[in-house]
Amino acid sequence: GNQANAMATNCEAYLLLKKMDLALETGNAALELSQRVENYEAEGRALKVIEECRAMASAGAAPVQAALPDQAQQAVAAQATSVAAAPVKKGLDPAYVRGVVNNAVLQSLATDEEVHEDSPLMETGMDSLTSVSFRNGLNQQLGMNLPAALMFDYPSQRAIVDHVVESSMV
Known part of the structure; x- marks a missing residue:
């Protein structure tokens, strides 16, 4: 901003x-x-x-x-x-990524109930099928190629956001 x-x-x-x-x-x-x-x-x-x-x-x-x-x-x-x-920060804006990830989580779970950013997503109702659809949606929205094991390596929204932002700085 x-x-x-x-x-x-x-x-x-x-x-x-x-x-x-x-x-x-x-x-x-x-x-x-x-x-x-x-x-x-x-x-x-x-x-x-x-x-x-x-x-x-x-x-x-x-x-x-x-x-x-x-x-x-x-x-x-x-x-x-x-x-x-002034030094220009490269990579995606964390607030933007947080919004994209949160929207993708809510869409994948077909809910409008808030999901805490530190909650393990597999415990919120997301299963292996929805996690694949979730990751594919993030790949498309963020223009990235996130790992297939995204949900296991980065189990919460916060972990995913941190990973995406860090990966985008390379």
């Missing part, structure tokens, strides 16, 4: 500096990340920058905007550089 906000701030800074290529590139990256982590505020900000860049491109030139004082331009550039230089 915070990374999506930082990227949205970065693309807004590039737009202010009239660096349209960087604003558009960063805006698209911010849009993709914010949609993946369901950060609607960052998504809206990124979309706004992308729309402004496209409008300027279709007009054939950047519209005349009030020039920022040199000091403000330098401050915006410094902020954009520091955000861009």
Whole structure:
């Protein structure tokens, strides 16, 4: 979530500096990340920058905007550089994975009752057939190839989430 906000701030800074290529590139990256982590505020900000860049491109030139004082331009550039230089975490967002795993558990068990994230899934009513369907659903939703013994190696939602997040960082 915070990374999506930082990227949205970065693309807004590039737009202010009239660096349209960087604003558009960063805006698209911010849009993709914010949609993946369901950060609607960052998504809206990124979309706004992308729309402004496209409008300027279709007009054939950047519209005349009030020039920022040199000091403000330098401050915006410094902020954009520091955000861009911040280490980017690779891998899936744990909150996103937690939501996907929880939804898959509830779907596999055909229930809307909350299943505690530390509860052994085989004790919640999941059997070998539903565990295969559960794993296949996770593979499809997360774009991963989780092991056949997923339920035995990682018996709870928390263990599965930790494994998926750790595996996605490679």
